[in-house]
Each structure stands twice: as C-alpha cells, then as structure tokens.
Amino acid sequence: MANVLLIEPDAVLARTYMQALQHVGHDVSYAASAQDAIAAADETKPDVVVLELRMAVHDGIEFLYEFRSYPEWQRIPVIVNSHIVPSNLEPVRVALQDDLGVTALLYKPRTSLQQLISQIKGQINPT
Amino acid sequence: MQGDSANKSQETTQLLRSVAEQLKMPLSTIARQAELGQLTGDLSLTDLSAIRTHASAALTLVDCYLLGLQLIREQAALPLEPVSVSSLLVETAHELEAFAKQYDTTLELHIAGKYEPVMAHHAGLKSALLSLGYALLESYPVQQRGRMSLAVHRTPNGIVTGLYGDFEQLSSKAWRTALQLQGKAPRPFESLSSNGAGLFVAEAILQAMDTKLRVGKHRKQHGLATTLQPSQQLSFV
Numbered sequence: 001m002a003n004v005l006l007i008e009p010d011a012v013l014a015r016t017y018m019q020a021l022q023h024v025g026h027d028v029s030y031a032a033s034a035q036d037a038i039a040a041a042d043e044t045k046p047d048v049v050v051l052e053l054r055m056a057v058h059d060g061i062e063f064l065y066e067f068r069s070y071p072e073w074q075r076i077p078v079i080v081n082s083h084i085v086p087s088n089l090e091p092v093r094v095a096l097q098d099d100l101g102v103t104a105l106l107y108k109p110r111t112s113l114q115q116l117i118s119q120i121k122g123q124i125n126p127t
Numbered sequence: 128m129q130g131d132s133a134n135k136s137q138e139t140t141q142l143l144r145s146v147a148e149q150l151k152m153p154l155s156t157i158a159r160q161a162e163l164g165q166l167t168g169d170l171s172l173t174d175l176s177a178i179r180t181h182a183s184a185a186l187t188l189v190d191c192y193l194l195g196l197q198l199i200r201e202q203a204a205l206p207l208e209p210v211s212v213s214s215l216l217v218e219t220a221h222e223l224e225a226f227a228k229q230y231d232t233t234l235e236l237h238i239a240g241k242y243e244p245v246m247a248h249h250a251g252l253k254s255a256l257l258s259l260g261y262a263l264l265e266s267y268p269v270q271q272r273g274r275m276s277l278a279v280h281r282t283p284n285g286i287v288t289g290l291y292g293d294f295e296q297l298s299s300k301a302w303r304t305a306l307q308l309q310g311k312a313p314r315p316f317e318s319l320s321s322n323g324a325g326l327f328v329a330e331a332i333l334q335a336m337d338t339k340l341r342v343g344k345h346r347k348q349h350g351l352a353t354t355l356q357p358s359q360q361l362s363f364v
Contacts, residue, residue, distance in 0.1 A: 009320035010152060010265070012177060012229050016159045023167045054313065056266070056320040083151050084313065109151050113162045 001025035002124045005046035007037045007063065009055045017050070020113040026120070034058035038066055046076060048123050050116070052108070053082045053089075061092065064100040077103040077123040081111060139200050141310020142331065145324035146192040148313075152265060152321070153181040153188070180225045184261055187222070188325065191258040194251065195328035198335040205251045205335045209244035209358035212252075212279050212288055219253055220277050223260040227275065230264050232292075237278035237346065245286050245355035248336055252355075255329040256290070259340070259351060262325025263290050266316075278345045282354070289352020291345045294318070299342045302351070306330070326351065 004026045008014040011032065018028045029044040031037035033055055041049070049067070053060030060080065067073050080102050082089075089096070089105060096102040104119050157178050164173030197203070220236045227234040256277070264275065275292040296318035308315035309327045316323045330340045333353050343352035 010156070011231060012156050012181070013152075013159060016156070016163055016174075016177075019172055020159075020163055020166055023169075023172075054320060054322075056314075056316075056318055059314065083148070083155070088313070109155050109158070113159055113166050117166075 001027070002047040002120060003027045003029070003044060004120060005037065005041055005044060005049045006030045007032075007034070007049065007051045007055075007060070009033065009052060017113070017116070020117065021120070024117055034060070034063035034066070037063055041067065041073060048120055049076060049078045050120070051078055051080050051082075053080060053084055061096070061100070064096070064102070068100055074101065077101075079104045079106060079116075079119050079123065081106040081108050081116060083108045135199060135202060138310075139196055142192075142196060142199060142324070142327055144310050145322050145327060146188075146196075148322050149262070149324035150185060150188060150192075153185040156181045157185070176225070177229055180229050184226050187257055188261060191254040191325070191332070192328050194254050195258070195331040199331050203335060204337065205248035205332075207246040207248060207336060210247040210249045210252060212242050212245050212247075212286060212355065213238045215247075215249065215253055216256075216277055216279060216288065219256045219260065222257060223264065223277070226261060227264050230267060232264060232267060232273065232275050234260075234264075235274060235276045237276050237280075239280065242279060242281070242286055242357075244358040246358050247355055251332050251336055255332040255336075255353070256288070258325040258332070259290050259329040262321065262323055262329070263292065263294070263350065265325075266319035266321045266323070267292060274348075276345060276348055276350075278352075280345060285354040285356050287343060287345075287352050287354050289340075289343055289345070289350055291343070291348035291350030291352070294349045294351075297342060297349060297351070302340070302342050 004021055006017055006028055009032050014030055021028045029040050031040040051060050086107050103123055160173055160178050164170035224234055277290055279288040305315040333339050338353050340351045340353055
C-alpha cells in the first residue's frame with residue numbers, strides 16, 4: 001500500500017477521501033494549501049500525490065512547480081483531481097503532463113471514490 | 128439602452144457561471160459521502176448529517192442564486208419594509224450552524240444591545256446573509272478556523288450587519304478587484320479557495336435593496352457586511 005499525500009482545500013471532502021483511502025490500506029497525509037503540502041511532502045515522503053488545482057493564495061500549478069523543483073520529488077506520480085472542467089484545463093494540459101509530470105487528470109465531480117482508488121493503484125503498481 | 132441590456136446579460140451569464148461552479152462543492156460532497164459507506168461496506172462511515180447539511184445548503188443556495196440572478200436580469204428593486212435585524216440574524220445563524228460545524232467552525236452571534244427595525248426586504252436580506260455565510264464558511268482557511276461571527280453593530284451611517292472571521296487578506300481593494308473579475312477569472316479572490324459566487328450573489332441581492340457589501344471589521348475580526356438604515360417610522364412609535 002502507498003503513502004498518499006492528499007492536497008484538498010475543502011475540509012469535508014478531504015475527510016471523506018481520507019476515510020476511503022485509509023479503508024483500502026493507504027497511509028494518508030493531508031494538506032489544505034500549497035504551502036502546507038510542501039511541508040507535508042517533506043515530512044511524509046509520499047509515494048503518490050492527489051492534488052486539487054484550485055486553492056487559495058498559491059494554486060495547484062504553483063505547488064507543482066515548487067514540488068518538481070526538488071530532485072527527490074521529480075518522479076513521484078501526481079494525480080490531479082479537480083473541480084476545474086477538463087476543457088478549461090486544455091490550455092495547460094501539455095504543461096501539466098509533460099513539464100510538471102501529472103500522471104492523471106481527473107474531473108472531481110465525475111470521479112468516484114472507487115475510480116480514484118483505482119488510479120492510485122495504477123500509479124503505484126504500473127503494469 | 129441596448130448596451131445596458133447587453134451588460135446585464137453578460138453580468139447574468141458571469142454570475143450563472145460562478146454559481147454553477149460553486150454548486151459543485153456541496154454536490155460533490157454528497158456524492159462522495161454516499162459512496163463511502165458502499166465502498167467500505169460500513170454504512171456507518173457515511174456521514175448522514177454531512178449529506179443532509181450539504182443537500183440543505185445546496186438547496187438554499189439554489190434559491191439564493193435564483194433570486195440574485197432574477198434581480199440582476201430584471202434590474203428589479205426589492206420592496207423595503209421594517210425588519211427586525213436581531214431576529215433575522217438569529218434565524219440565519221440557526222440555518223448556518225450545522226454547515227459551520229461541518230467546517231469545524233463555531234458560529235457566534237453578536238447582537239449587543241437593542242436595535243430598532245431596519246428598512247430591508249426580509250427574505251432578500253436573509254438570502255444575502257445565507258449566501259455570504261455559506262461562501263465564507265466554505266472558503267475559511269483551514270489554519271484560521273475555529274470561530275466566525277454573525278454580528279450587528281451601530282455606526283453613524285446606520286446599522287451594520289455581516290459575517291466576520293480571520294479574513295485579514297480580504298481587503299477593500301481585494302473585494303473591488305474580485306467584483307471586476309467575477310465570472311472572468313476562475314479564482315477572483317486570491318485569499319479564498321472558492322470562486323466566491325455566494326459573495327457576488329449576496330452583493331446582487333443587497334444592491335436590489337439599495338445597499339451593498341463592504342469589507343468591515345468587528346471585534347478584531349474581518350469580514351463583509353452591509354449597512355442598513357433604521358426604520359424612521361417605527362423609531363417614533
């Protein structure tokens with residue numbers, strides 16, 4: 001099982017995701033902002049990151065630039081699970097996937113807990 | 128005239144886009160909570176109070192949003208009548224309480240002293256305060272959670288009522304900028320994680336009562352509030 005860093009600004013949704021991920025055996029650390037996420041990553045050494053792009057002060061893209069600037073975090077899979085409509089992410093899709101190493105782009109309202117769990121499984125056990 | 132109508136149409140579209148985005152939050156929470164018990168096989172993990180609270184918030188917000196959009200589209204004014212601001216705040220606090228709890232926040236009611244009725248539209252003012260409350264509670268930075276106040280106080284300009292918390296970064300300039308960016312930028316407020324649709328709806332409703340939201344301060348807390356005029360008629364009774 002994996003060490004998952006969940007970056008989610010909404011506390012109620014975060015609790016729900018944490019319960020689901022912990023139920024299937026993951027260790028989950030949680031951050032509500034980009035600043036806290038960097039500190040949490042440093043502390044918990046995640047195997048995979050689940051990220052909402054829309055956050056206060058520093059958004060998810062700013063987080064990714066900071067996160068990927070550290071050599072030890074450059075290969076950690078990042079799953080974007082966001083409320084932003086996929087078509088609105090088109091202009092930054094290439095940057096997210098090619099430059100910032102985002103391994104999956106999920107649309108949060110349409111992604112079930114089971115789908116998120118499957119995505120995480122796929123990232124930590126790539127076939 | 129045509130230009131004005133086009134501006135109103137654009138304003139309505141922008142607000143509609145913002146509120147549609149905003150409604151995803153409670154609906155996503157309901158959907159994921161409903162799945163949790165099924166996924167784990169432990170139905171007790173599904174927090175029914177969270178589902179009920181978020182469903183209720185979503186339904187209330189739909190009504191507030193509809194009112195806001197209608198007022199913008201029709202450029203209508205709400206008829207003003209004497210309203211007891213104290214009892215309206217009690218009603219509003221009661222409706223927001225469960226939602227605040229979901230976000231680990233205690234909602235305090237600050238009504239110091241007695242207030243004469245204010246000139247307002249009862250349902251409109253309540254919708255504006257609910258919309259404001261849901262938006263601020265949802266956007267409250269996790270690090271600063273704990274306490275938010277629904278308050279009323281008197282100033283030389285009138286009776287001021289609003290919601291206050293640790294929103295130091297929500298300055299008058301940030302509010303003016305956000306009003307210009309609403310519907311155009313995904314995150315008009317740098318200091319809030321949400322798109323602030325509820326704040327814009329509150330502003331639209333208040334404008335139909337010939338008042339508006341302003342950045343304000345109450346007992347060292349920062350937030351958004353509106354100034355209401357006392358009912359002269361009843362002051363002399």
